[in-house]
Amino acid sequence: MVSTKDISSKKRLKQVKLFESAFNLFLNKGFNETAIDDIVKDAGVAKGTFYLYFKDKYDILDRLILSKSCMVIKEALENTREKQQDDFIENMIIFIDYIIEYFKNNKRLLKLIYKNLSWGLFRRALVRQDEYEEMNNLKNIILENFKNKGFTEDEIEKNIFMIMELVSSVTYSCLILNEPGDIDSMKPHLFNAVRKILTK
Amino acid sequence: MVSTKDISSKKRLKQVKLFESAFNLFLNKGFNETAIDDIVKDAGVAKGTFYLYFKDKYDILDRLILSKSCMVIKEALENTREKQQDDFIENMIIFIDYIIEYFKNNKRLLKLIYKNLSWGLFRRALVRQDEYEEMNNLKNIILENFKNKGFTEDEIEKNIFMIMELVSSVTYSCLILNEPGDIDSMKPHLFNAVRKILTK
Amino acid sequence: MVSTKDISSKKRLKQVKLFESAFNLFLNKGFNETAIDDIVKDAGVAKGTFYLYFKDKYDILDRLILSKSCMVIKEALENTREKQQDDFIENMIIFIDYIIEYFKNNKRLLKLIYKNLSWGLFRRALVRQDEYEEMNNLKNIILENFKNKGFTEDEIEKNIFMIMELVSSVTYSCLILNEPGDIDSMKPHLFNAVRKILTK
Amino acid sequence: MVSTKDISSKKRLKQVKLFESAFNLFLNKGFNETAIDDIVKDAGVAKGTFYLYFKDKYDILDRLILSKSCMVIKEALENTREKQQDDFIENMIIFIDYIIEYFKNNKRLLKLIYKNLSWGLFRRALVRQDEYEEMNNLKNIILENFKNKGFTEDEIEKNIFMIMELVSSVTYSCLILNEPGDIDSMKPHLFNAVRKILTK
DNA sequence: TATGAATGAGCTTTCATTCAT
DNA sequence: TATGAATGAAAGCTCATTCAT
Structure with missing residues (x-):
C-alpha cells in the first residue's frame, strides 16, 4: 500500500528531476542551446510531463x-x-x-x-x-x-x-x-x- | 551621367535602409522577435541583400x-x-x-x-x-x-x-x-x- | 480496443509512407531534385515527422x-x-x-x-x-x-x-x-x- | 597598339584562370561544396564573367x-x-x-x-x-x-x-x-x- | 567584354506545444 | 498523472543566375 505522502513524493520526484536536469543543462550548454527535449530526456520523463509542472522554458529558468x-x-x-x-x-x-x-x-x-x-x-x-x-x-x-x-x-x-x-x-x-x-x-x-x- | 560617388551612394542606400529597418524593428518588436524576413521586407530589399552587408542578425545588432x-x-x-x-x-x-x-x-x-x-x-x-x-x-x-x-x-x-x-x-x-x-x-x-x- | 501492436503499427505507418513517398519521388524526379517538402507532402505528414524517423535526406536514401x-x-x-x-x-x-x-x-x-x-x-x-x-x-x-x-x-x-x-x-x-x-x-x-x- | 591575337590571349586568360581555379577548388573542397562565388573569387574575376565562358557549374566540370x-x-x-x-x-x-x-x-x-x-x-x-x-x-x-x-x-x-x-x-x-x-x-x-x- | 550588386525561391532543420491514449 | 508521436510555423541562410552599367 502506498501512502498519500508517497504518491506526492513520487509526483514531486519527476519535478525535482526536471529541475536538476534543466539546471545542469543550462549551466553546461546554455539556456538558448538547451531544448525541452534535452531536459526531458536527461530527466527520463516524457515531453508532456514537462508541461505538467512548468509553463515553459522561461518558467523553469525563473524558478531556477x-x-x-x-x-x-x-x-x-x-x-x-x-x-x-x-x-x-x-x-x-x-x-x-x-x-x-x-x-x-x-x-x-x-x-x-x-x-x-x-x-x-x-x-x-x-x-x-x-x-x-x-x-x-x-x-x-x-x-x-x-x-x-x-x-x-x-x-x-x-x-x-x-x-x-x-x-x-x-x-x-x-x-x-x-x-x-x-x-x-x-x-x-x-x-x-x-x-x-x-x-x- | 552618373558619377562613381552616386553609384557608391546607391549601393550604400540599401545598407542604410536595412540598418534603419533593423533599428526600428528591434526597438518596437524586440531583437528576438524580429526575423530577418521582417527586416528585409521593411527595407524593401531581397533576403540575400541582407547577407551581402551583414554576417547575421547579431552582426547588425552589434553595429547598431x-x-x-x-x-x-x-x-x-x-x-x-x-x-x-x-x-x-x-x-x-x-x-x-x-x-x-x-x-x-x-x-x-x-x-x-x-x-x-x-x-x-x-x-x-x-x-x-x-x-x-x-x-x-x-x-x-x-x-x-x-x-x-x-x-x-x-x-x-x-x-x-x-x-x-x-x-x-x-x-x-x-x-x-x-x-x-x-x-x-x-x-x-x-x-x-x-x-x-x-x-x- | 487497440492492442500495443496496433499502436506500433500506426506509428510505423507514417515511416513506411515516408519511405514509399521518398522512393517514388527519388525515382521519378531524382534525388537532388526532390525536396524534403515534396516527400512529406506526398506522404501526407508534417515536416517534423520526417525528422522523427530519418536523420536527413541522405539517411533515407541510404536505407532505401x-x-x-x-x-x-x-x-x-x-x-x-x-x-x-x-x-x-x-x-x-x-x-x-x-x-x-x-x-x-x-x-x-x-x-x-x-x-x-x-x-x-x-x-x-x-x-x-x-x-x-x-x-x-x-x-x-x-x-x-x-x-x-x-x-x-x-x-x-x-x-x-x-x-x-x-x-x-x-x-x-x-x-x-x-x-x-x-x-x-x-x-x-x-x-x-x-x-x-x-x-x- | 594591341594585336588581335593579344586581345584574344587576354580574353582567354580569364577563362584559363577560371578553369584552373575551378579545378583546384573541386579537388580540394569537392564539387558540391564549391560555389561559383568561390571560383570567381579565386580566379579574381567578376561573377558575371563566369557565365560569359561557361554555361553553369556542370559545364566547367565536364570540360575539366x-x-x-x-x-x-x-x-x-x-x-x-x-x-x-x-x-x-x-x-x-x-x-x-x-x-x-x-x-x-x-x-x-x-x-x-x-x-x-x-x-x-x-x-x-x-x-x-x-x-x-x-x-x-x-x-x-x-x-x-x-x-x-x-x-x-x-x-x-x-x-x-x-x-x-x-x-x-x-x-x-x-x-x-x-x-x-x-x-x-x-x-x-x-x-x-x-x-x-x-x-x- | 566585364562587372558585381541584387535577387528571391529554395533549402534543411528546429522545437515549443498539443492531444489522443 | 503520464505519455510521446505528431505537428507545422518559423527560423537562418545559400547560391545560381540576372542585368544595368
Whole structure:
C-alpha cells in the first residue's frame, strides 16, 4: 500500500528531476542551446510531463534563478553572521566578498543568473519569510545599524540597491568578460567604493 | 551621367535602409522577435541583400549598438563641454545626467543596448579616433584633471569603469524595471555615490 | 480496443509512407531534385515527422538503397536456387542475368542505387543473417564449390568482387548511357568474360 | 597598339584562370561544396564573367573532366609506347598499370572524374583527332594486333570497354573506399582477369 | 567584354506545444 | 498523472543566375 505522502513524493520526484536536469543543462550548454527535449530526456520523463509542472522554458529558468540566488545569498548571510565584526560596513564587505568568491568558483552560474542578481531578487528572497526567517532578522539588524549612523530608511535601501547593482555588474564584467581586468585587482577599488558609499 | 560617388551612394542606400529597418524593428518588436524576413521586407530589399552587408542578425545588432552608443556618448560629451564647470566632478555629473535623461526619453533604446553600454564600449568608442577626435581630447582633459587630484591612472580607469557600470545598471533598473523606484528619486543618491567615489 | 501492436503499427505507418513517398519521388524526379517538402507532402505528414524517423535526406536514401538492393539480390539468389545447375559457373551466370534483367525493367532504380550496388553492399546484405539466412547458406555453397575448383578463399572473394564491379558497371553503362550499345548485345561478351575470370 | 591575337590571349586568360581555379577548388573542397562565388573569387574575376565562358557549374566540370582524362590517357599511351613489348596483352597491362599508379598519387582527381572515366570518355578522347593524332595511330595498332589474334572488331571494342569499366571501377573502389582492400593486393587478380578476358 | 550588386525561391532543420491514449 | 508521436510555423541562410552599367 502506498501512502498519500508517497504518491506526492513520487509526483514531486519527476519535478525535482526536471529541475536538476534543466539546471545542469543550462549551466553546461546554455539556456538558448538547451531544448525541452534535452531536459526531458536527461530527466527520463516524457515531453508532456514537462508541461505538467512548468509553463515553459522561461518558467523553469525563473524558478531556477530564484532558487539558486536565494541559496547564494543565504550562504553569504550565514557566513557574514559567523564572521560578524563590530563595524557594519565591514560586515557588508564580508557579505560582498563571499558572493564574489562564490561566483569566482561558479562562473557558469553567474552567467546564468546575472540579469536577475539584483536588489529586486534580494528583496524577493527576503520576502519569502517562511523559508528565510533568519535572513529577515539579519536584515533588520543591518537596517537598525545604518539608521544609527544617521541614514534614513530610504537612503539605506537605495544605497544597498546601488551597491548590489555595482557589485553584481562589476563582478560579472570582470569574471565573464575580463573587462577591465581580473576581479582580484578590482576588489580593492570596489570595496573602497562600497565603503565610500556607505559612509555618511 | 552618373558619377562613381552616386553609384557608391546607391549601393550604400540599401545598407542604410536595412540598418534603419533593423533599428526600428528591434526597438518596437524586440531583437528576438524580429526575423530577418521582417527586416528585409521593411527595407524593401531581397533576403540575400541582407547577407551581402551583414554576417547575421547579431552582426547588425552589434553595429547598431556601437553606432547608437557612440552617438549618445558623443552627444553627452558635447553637452558637457558646453556647460563646462570648473569642478571636474560636476562635469562628470553633467555627463551622466545627460545620458540618463537621454534614455529617459528613449527607454526602448536603453533596453536594446543595455548589455553593451559599458566601459568596454566607451573605450571602443574612444579608440575610434578618426570619428571622435574631440572625444579623445576631452578624455585626456578628464584624465589630466583626476591625476591632479592625486589619483593614479589605474585608479582613474577603474573608478570610471565602476561609475559607468553603476550608472548604466541603476538607470536600466529604474527606467525599465521601475526597481527600486523611479529614476528621479534615485538620482540624488546616485550622484552622491558618484561624487563619493570620485573624491579622494 | 487497440492492442500495443496496433499502436506500433500506426506509428510505423507514417515511416513506411515516408519511405514509399521518398522512393517514388527519388525515382521519378531524382534525388537532388526532390525536396524534403515534396516527400512529406506526398506522404501526407508534417515536416517534423520526417525528422522523427530519418536523420536527413541522405539517411533515407541510404536505407532505401540498402533495402532495395537486398531485395534484388535476394530475388536473384532465390531464382538461382530454383534453376540450380550442376555447373557453378552457370549458376553465377543465372544470378547475374537475373539482376541484369531486373534492372532492364527498372532503369530508374538502377540509376538511383548504382553507386552503391557493389561488393560492399553485397557483403552488408549477406551479413544481415537474421533477415537473409538463406542467402548465407547459398553463399557458403558457392564458396565451397569454388574451393573445390582449386581457388583459394582470397581468390574467390576478389574474383567475385571484380565480377560484381564489372557487371554493375557495364550494366549501368549499357542501360543508362547506351554506351557502347544495348545490354543484350553486350551480354554474350560479358558472360564470356565472367566465365573466363571464374575458370582456373 | 594591341594585336588581335593579344586581345584574344587576354580574353582567354580569364577563362584559363577560371578553369584552373575551378579545378583546384573541386579537388580540394569537392564539387558540391564549391560555389561559383568561390571560383570567381579565386580566379579574381567578376561573377558575371563566369557565365560569359561557361554555361553553369556542370559545364566547367565536364570540360575539366574531359581535359584531365585526356591528359592521363595520353600520358599512359606515351608511357606504353616507350616500354612497348612484343606481347600486346602485356602492353595493355602496362597501359592499365600506368593509369592505376597515376591515380594512386592523385586520389582526389580520381574521385572527381570517376563517374566519367569510362570507355565513352576514352572514345571521345580518341575522336579528338586534331589534338591527339598520335593516340589514334596507337589505337589502330592495338586494333590491328587483336584482329591478328582472331578477335572480330566488335569483340575487341566490347572487351576493351569491359576492361576499362572493370579497371576503373575496381581502382576506384580500392583507392577511395579501400574495398575490398588495397589496390596493390588487388592488382595481380585484376591483371589476371584482364589477361583472361583478352585471351581467345 | 566585364562587372558585381541584387535577387528571391529554395533549402534543411528546429522545437515549443498539443492531444489522443 | 503520464505519455510521446505528431505537428507545422518559423527560423537562418545559400547560391545560381540576372542585368544595368
